[in-house]
Amino acid sequence: MQHTDQTLYSTTTVPELFLSAFKAFPDRIALVDTKQQLTYREVATKSFQIARLLQHKGMKRQDTVALLLSNSIDSLLTLIAVQLMGLRYISLHPMASESDHCFVLQDAQVRMLIADAGKFPERTQALHQQKIVQQVLTLEPSSIDAGLLQQALSMSPEPISIDAQPEDFTKISYSGGTTGRSKGILQTHRTAVTMVNYQLAYYDWPQNIRFLATTPISHAAGSFVLPIFLRGGTMHLLDKYSADTFMQYVTQHQINATFMVPTQIYTLLDSPQLAQTDLSSLEFILYGASPMAPARLLEALQKIGPVFGQLYGQAEAPMMISYLRKEDHDPSRPHLLRSCGRVIPGNTVKLLDADLNEVPAGEIGEICVRGPLVMDGYLNRPEENEKVFAGQWLHTGDMARQDEQGYLYIVDRAKDMIISGGFNVYPSEIENCLATHPAIAMSAVIGVPHEKWGEEVTAIVVLKPGITPSEKELIDFVLKEKGPVNTPKAIFFEEQLPLTSLGKIDKKTIRSKFWNQQDRMVS
Numbered sequence: 001m002q003h004t005d006q007t008l009y010s011t012t013t014v015p016e017l018f019l020s021a022f023k024a025f026p027d028r029i030a031l032v033d034t035k036q037q038l039t040y041r042e043v044a045t046k047s048f049q050i051a052r053l054l055q056h057k058g059m060k061r062q063d064t065v066a067l068l069l070s071n072s073i074d075s076l077l078t079l080i081a082v083q084l085m086g087l088r089y090i091s092l093h094p095m096a097s098e099s100d101h102c103f104v105l106q107d108a109q110v111r112m113l114i115a116d117a118g119k120f121p122e123r124t125q126a127l128h129q130q131k132i133v134q135q136v137l138t139l140e141p142s143s144i145d146a147g148l149l150q151q152a153l154s155m156s157p158e159p160i161s162i163d164a165q166p167e168d169f170t171k172i173s174y175s176g177g178t179t180g181r182s183k184g185i186l187q188t189h190r191t192a193v194t195m196v197n198y199q200l201a202y203y204d205w206p207q208n209i210r211f212l213a214t215t216p217i218s219h220a221a222g223s224f225v226l227p228i229f230l231r232g233g234t235m236h237l238l239d240k241y242s243a244d245t246f247m248q249y250v251t252q253h254q255i256n257a258t259f260m261v262p263t264q265i266y267t268l269l270d271s272p273q274l275a276q277t278d279l280s281s282l283e284f285i286l287y288g289a290s291p292m293a294p295a296r297l298l299e300a301l302q303k304i305g306p307v308f309g310q311l312y313g314q315a316e317a318p319m320m321i322s323y324l325r326k327e328d329h330d331p332s333r334p335h336l337l338r339s340c341g342r343v344i345p346g347n348t349v350k351l352l353d354a355d356l357n358e359v360p361a362g363e364i365g366e367i368c369v370r371g372p373l374v375m376d377g378y379l380n381r382p383e384e385n386e387k388v389f390a391g392q393w394l395h396t397g398d399m400a401r402q403d404e405q406g407y408l409y410i411v412d413r414a415k416d417m418i419i420s421g422g423f424n425v426y427p428s429e430i431e432n433c434l435a436t437h438p439a440i441a442m443s444a445v446i447g448v449p450h451e452k453w454g455e456e457v458t459a460i461v462v463l464k465p466g467i468t469p470s471e472k473e474l475i476d477f478v479l480k481e482k483g484p485v486n487t488p489k490a491i492f493f494e495e496q497l498p499l500t501s502l503g504k505i506d507k508k509t510i511r512s513k514f515w516n517q518q519d520r521m522v523s
Contacts, residue, residue: 011372013164013189014226015084017196018047021229030229032253033073033237040229043077045157050081050148052155057112057135061086061163064108064172066133068092068101068115068124071217071239074139074149078114079222086164090172090184091218094119095423097483098126100182104174105132108184108379117142119239166190172379173315175424182429184379185315192226194372198320198344199227204309205257206283209233212255214241215422220259220289223319233257243271247279254281261422262292266452269299282307284326288319290419290454291410294337301329312340312408316375316394320344321367322408339407340400347371351402356391364401364411368393416507418447420455423485430488433481434459437474439467444497444505445488448514459488460510462497 022044030040038046059065065087069075082089090108092101101123105113110133115124117138128136128144141147164170166189174182211228213221213235228235236253238245241264249255260268265287268274282304288311300308310324324341331337343349350358351365359365374394377385388395397417400410418425427445434443442462447455461474471491479487498506 010166011190011193013086013162013166013168014170014192015086015162015164017193017226017230018080018084019159019162021226021232025229025232028232029234031073031076031235031237033071034239036073038073040232043080044159046077046152047080047084048160049152049155049157050078051084051160053148053152054081054085054087054112055160056155057137059085059087059112062088062168063111064088064090065112065114066090066092066105066108066110067218068094068113068120068127069139069218070094070116070119071213071221071237072116073237075116076217076222076225076235076237078139078148079217080225082114083170084160084162086162086168086170088169088172090174091216091222093174093485094216094218095483095485097481097486098123099481100483101127102130102132103181104184105130107182108172111135112137114139114148116140117144164189166193169376173318175315175426182426183381183384186376186379187318188376190372191318191375194346195223195318195320196226196230198346198373199224200230202320202323202325202344203227203286203311204284204326205231208256210236210254210256210281212236212238212246212249212253212258214238214246214258214260214264215289220261220319220422224259243267244273247271247273247277250279250282251277256281257284257286258282259286259288261289262287262296263290263421263453265292265300266296269296269303274303279304284309286311288312289422291340293451293454294334297329297337298331298334301331310341312410313373314396314398316388316396317347317369317371317373320373321347321349321369321396324407328407336407339409341408342406343408344373347373349408350393351400352391352393356393359401361404362401364399367396367398367400367408367410369396370394416446418445418455418457420447420450420457420485421453425457425486430457430459430478430482430486433478433486434461434474436481437469437477439463439469440474442497442505444507444510446507446511446514448490448511449518456490457486457488458514459491460494460497461491462494 026041030043031038112135113133114137117124137148138145171187173185215221285307286309308329312322313319322341322343328336348370352368400408416427430445431443434440441464444460448458450456498509
């Protein structure tokens with residue numbers, strides 16, 4: 001007898017995972033920030049009230065909501081409520097430009113924007129005035145809205161009915177595109193639940209998790225909420241990172257786990273206070289988003305201890321393609337400090353050449369992935385889907401080799417993406433911006449090695465005859481159009497740019513001038 005109804009085999013959903021955590025640990029402390037702390041029971045009650053308010057305002061399963069939030073309990077309650085309702089949510093990058101935010105709101109046909117107007121007053125007002133979305137809500141009372149949190153208090157705290165389906169989209173993550181505009185990455189409950197299961201199974205979690213979020217919950221830090229909740233742990237929220245604030249907080253609250261990008265770890269290592277601070281409560285520091293310089297990783301192991309784990313993934317296969325365990329951060333095996341770990345069991349990963357053939361061990365190929373972690377595709381981008389899923393593989397764009405023990409070593413990016421301070425920067429967007437300046441004939445944007453940021457955004461430009469803008473004028477131009485993360489820190493003026501035989505700008509040649517002393521082409 002065969003079962004044809006796929007309901008029998010369907011996965012669970014994100015809301016169901018939240019409900020199980022609420023039920024399992026009602027009296028434990030779930031969330032802490034500088035203003036308040038809440039138990040799991042209180043998180044559940046407040047999340048249900050916010051969800052009911054959103055229903056009252058007309059939102060229903062699979063409507064799309066955009067969030068412009070900070071690292072606070074109120075922001076996180078809103079994010080949880082949105083997920084409980086089965087909405088598609090988009091987290092707007094707090095440092096992106098207004099035009100980028102407007103593009104995302106239009107591209108995803110967002111129905112509602114929820115913003116922390118206290119933290120982002122000017123951007124919230126600007127997006128409200130654009131009238132792209134039907135409704136703009138603010139967490140606290142503002143000139144735009146009576147305040148989401150205040151209004152939610154009048155709603156019933158009873159659990160809402162969960163009608164999210166496993167094949168529904170839960171999140172749309174925006175990532176840069178080769179045409180200069182971002183692509184919406186569609187993540188179903190399958191992707192999200194798979195990621196959580198892998199995180200629970202393979203990370204080196206301590207007992208009784210006390211986790212400090214130092215990066216935006218709108219991005220990487222938000223991915224840790226569910227695994228921490230399912231372990232009955234406590235998530236502490238730090239709104240602005242500095243090395244001294246971090247050390248003070250860890251000591252005061254006996255934090256035993258955190259996630260950091262390499263640049264944060266570098267500032268910690270360089271702080272004069274580190275030698276005088278007791279960080280012995282820290283058992284687990286996850287790092288990722290960009291590679292970490294092996295010399296600095298060794299320094300971190302010596303100064304902080306053997307507490308590091310490295311994650312590797314991308315928005316198209318979030319967080320969990322491979323993992324370098326704490327025990328693999330071994331100074332007696334220094335070559336492993338260059339690795340991004342072994343493939344997570346459950347993923348199928350092969351290194352493929354341009355003809356989709358697997359390369360032998362030790363040779364360089366593109367990291368390609370199959371499995372339940374992989375996204376559903378890009379929103380409204382059939383041509384991009386065809387490319388990224390060529391041969392029924394997810395093509396990551398990362399070039400790597402794999403040793404006989406199964407460890408992966410990323411050596412370069414097939415895509416030109418720059419990772420600066422843990423943020424993804426897409427050169428084509430900056431090149432397209434520069435192309436709108438009347439003085440620019442041609443430009444190439446690359447990342448160059450930087451001790452603190454990993455890579456520094458740098459532009460090489462060719463000017464039109466008779467116009468000579470200053471470096472500062474061009475930097476200010478991009479800053480205004482694209483925001484600080486995407487702004488070149490240096491601009492070099494050249495008579496011409498090297499071209500390939502096909503007439504394309506030869507970025508490999510350009511990059512080699514800046515990277516010729518490096519042993520790999522990522523930093």
